[in-house]
Amino acid sequence: MKPYVPLAALLTLAVATACAPQSSSNSASGKDEKSGTVRVWLFQEVGNAPKQKVVDAVVADFRKAHAGTKVSVEYIPVETRAQRVKAAFNDPASAPDIMEFGNTDTAGYVHDGGLLDITKEFAAWNEAKSTDPTARQSVTVDGKVYGAPYYVGVRALYYRTDVFKELGLKPPATLAELATTARAIHAARPGMYGLAVGGAYTYGAMPFIWANGGDLATGKDGSYASAIDSAAARKGIKEYTSLFGAANCPAAKCAGMGGNDTVTAFAGGKAGMAIGGDFSHAAVEAGSVGGKYAVVPLPGVEKGTIAPAFAGGNNIGVLKSTRHRTLAVDLMERLAGKKTQAELFDAMGFLPTFTDVRDQAATRQPFVKPFVATLAAGAKFVPASPAWSQIDSSLVLPTMFQEIVSGKKSVDAASQSAATRMNDAFGSAG
Amino acid sequence: MTPVTEAAEPGAAAVPGVPAHAPAPAPRTGRAGRGGVGRAPGWTPWLYLAPALAVLGALLVYPVYQLGLISFFRYTQAQVSGGEPTVFRGFGNYADVFSDGQFWQVLLATVLFAAACVLGTLAVGCALAVLLTRVRAVPRLALMLAALGAWATPAVTGSTVWLFLFDPDFGPVNRLLGLGDHSWTYGRYSAFLLVLLEVVWSSFPFVMVTVYAGIRAVPAEVLEAAALDGASQWRTWRSVLAPMLRPILTVVTIQSVIWDFKVFTQIYVMTNGGGIAGQNMVLNVYAYQQAFASSEYGLGSAIGVIMLLLLLAVTLLYLRLLRRQGEEL
Structure with missing residues (x-):
């Protein structure tokens, strides 16, 4: 036992004299140098070269405007972005001045103390006036602005034109029609899902909740309460989960599917319809159904309405630890400005966040029209709370859908336990 | 040993002469003079162990x-x-963990799943080790290579391949068994079974190779004697090999318990992060989703400490049990 005595003493001493676990002092640097190197992190996309070309041109213009500055742009892989960003927050010395991030991460990064409040600069930025309200919401936390929207991604209904023609079907005009159409396709083509749905496809299910007047959570600016167990939300959940089953998409296969799985099924000719994003367009076009499909906005409950879609996408923000505040904000505005967004759309297909730029884009590329129409009808966003990342990573909503779909719980019981878990998260993250 | 003991006598005899309030220094100096060969060693062994302890301290403690x-x-x-x-x-983080009803369900599932995996791994590993000693060189080589291949396969790759084998649409297993598009990952037990098969497949080679090496070290006369006495295969294993291999079996059992209790990759990949509605969650996946994926390091550490204590308890209990049976390790 002898060795443990000094060891225990050492431990006691360490606990007593020390010492909370380490924290970095990630306060604002307060500096505003007008020269030096501005470091930028952007996401590495599949087929990144066109993006890089657009960005290089922006950087060249920026350097012309600010003599004596350098810009280093690094493209970071999307898969490991979470670790990179955490590391950047922990060690301000190796952090960039500007970075691109997923818009659902905004509230979490603000909570972590990583992003710079640029409310004033954003208000003074002339181009920001035509920013789409949902996109503005995605950079806003507690009424303050923490970045500029970079592009949006939104989902709509893909359907097989050849199958619809053979079966004499028309694109559904309401959510109820969507269900009957899906069943009709599966009945006529048993090897196909009518509408490919997934128990883990949260962003595909949200429009059903929103279209029925429900919401994920109510309240704003930090004090959220779950609304997933409200009557309206339950109606939407029921509408979505009723699409699982032998008549459309068997639970044994579809309960575990995520968004990518449904799009893959559609692209491979295994589904008559699917809910896919503008960003899925290339994958579908390259699949075996290329040229044999069309896209319409996902219909709402009433005829002629559009179900509110989730407005995904990315933002660009300035880090709190930057030592080049003015320069960094200027470069951010150039990177997320109208001209750049229009060029990025042509190069990469990223949907612009400015309404006027987006409309012009739709005339150049007609395939984005249904997506632009969906955004124009009003898209929605997840609660701007740091708790959202916790709710997301602990799979609260997929678990709820899967419990219902697999018959383990009723809609009421499953939505109630999901609401409890969401409220726990909102409560603890504050 | 006798001379040493005798030499130690004067030192020990000297103890009563020393004042009662300071018994320690006298034996220590006495022993140091004889190069630390006494009955109760002093600081010298610790000096020799210091480098190893420093490394262990830095890496473990x-x-x-x-x-x-x-x-x-x-x-x-x-x-x-x-x-x-x-x-x-x-203890707020611990209270959070213990008050979560899901934690207890997950813990139970983890214990049962790990126990099944350990039993499966040991049974398959030992059976194949015995088989290895009974077959000729060529099939032995083939079996060894196959096992080493399974061992060397990264967990992610192995899980993906197993998942493909059992895929409802394209998998050869369903086609072979004529199961149509039966989904193996939909039901709770069939999903656990699928993961269990993969875990056993990827971890039996370690048991097999280790036990095989142990069997080769058993003197041939003992086995011959058993054969002459007319012992069956099973009897030879139970009454001769297993007792002689006990130290090796202990090590592989503890290793398997630790590995299988901590299984993460297989569950995460094969059941898509815990199965339909989290039905196939095990403790490590639970910890990842509750804590690390959302950067709740405090909570995650609490779960980590709980796992550490559990594994420590299981291991100590097991060693204790063996001691009680009068076995030296």
Whole structure:
């Protein structure tokens, strides 16, 4: 036992004299140098070269405007972005001045103390006036602005034109029609899902909740309460989960599917319809159904309405630890400005966040029209709370859908336990 | 040994002569003079062990200390990056874990699943090890290579391949068994069974190779004697090989318990992060989703400490059990 005595003493001493676990002092640097190197992190996309070309041109213009500055742009892989960003927050010395991030991460990064409040600069930025309200919401936390929207991604209904023609079907005009159409396709083509749905496809299910007047959570600016167990939300959940089953998409296969799985099924000719994003367009076009499909906005409950879609996408923000505040904000505005967004759309297909730029884009590329129409009808966003990342990573909503779909719980019981878990998260993250 | 003991006598006899309040220094100096060969060694062995202890301390004690320390704090990404002050929570993180009903369900599932995996791995490993000693060189080589191949396969790759084999649409297993598009991952038990098969497949080679080496070291006369006595295969294993291999079996059992209790990759990949509605969650996946994926390091550390204590308890209990049976390790 002898060795443990000094060891225990050492431990006691360490606990007593020390010492909370380490924290970095990630306060604002307060500096505003007008020269030096501005470091930028952007996401590495599949087929990144066109993006890089657009960005290089922006950087060249920026350097012309600010003599004596350098810009280093690094493209970071999307898969490991979470670790990179955490590391950047922990060690301000190796952090960039500007970075691109997923818009659902905004509230979490603000909570972590990583992003710079640029409310004033954003208000003074002339181009920001035509920013789409949902996109503005995605950079806003507690009424303050923490970045500029970079592009949006939104989902709509893909359907097989050849199958619809053979079966004499028309694109559904309401959510109820969507269900009957899906069943009709599966009945006529048993090897196909009518509408490919997934128990883990949260962003595909949200429009059903929103279209029925429900919401994920109510309240704003930090004090959220779950609304997933409200009557309206339950109606939407029921509408979505009723699409699982032998008549459309068997639970044994579809309960575990995520968004990518449904799009893959559609692209491979295994589904008559699917809910896919503008960003899925290339994958579908390259699949075996290329040229044999069309896209319409996902219909709402009433005829002629559009179900509110989730407005995904990315933002660009300035880090709190930057030592080049003015320069960094200027470069951010150039990177997320109208001209750049229009060029990025042509190069990469990223949907612009400015309404006027987006409309012009739709005339150049007609395939984005249904997506632009969906955004124009009003898209929605997840609660701007740091708790959202916790709710997301602990799979609260997929678990709820899967419990219902697999018959383990009723809609009421499953939505109630999901609401409890969401409220726990909102409560603890504050 | 006798001379040493005799030599130690004067030193031991000297103890009563020393004043009662200071018994320690006398034996120590006495022993140091004889190169530390006495009955109760002093500091000299520790001096020799110091380098190893320093390495162990840096690699083991310090991380565990940090883990324990963090588990008492509210420590999320916001605290790490300085967005919020670090708050001492006492046992708050532990209370959170223990009051979560899902934790207990997951713990039970993990214990049962790990137990099944350990039994499966040991049974398959030992059976094939015995088989290895009974077959000729060529089939032995083939079996060895196949096992080493399974062993060398990364867990992610192995899981993906197994998943493909059992795929409802394209998998050869369903076609072979004529099961149509039966989904193996939909039901709770069939999904656990699928993962169990993969875990056993990827971990039996270690048991097999180790036990095979142990069997080769058993003197041939003993086995011959058993054969002459007319012992059956099973009887030879139970009454001759297993007792002689006990130290090896102990090690592989503890290793398997630890590995299978900590299984993560297989569950995460094959059941898509815990199965339909989290039905196939095990403790490590639970910890990942509850804590690390959302940067709740304090909570995650608390789960880590709980796992550490559980594994320690299981291991100690097992060793104790063996001691009681009068076996030296």
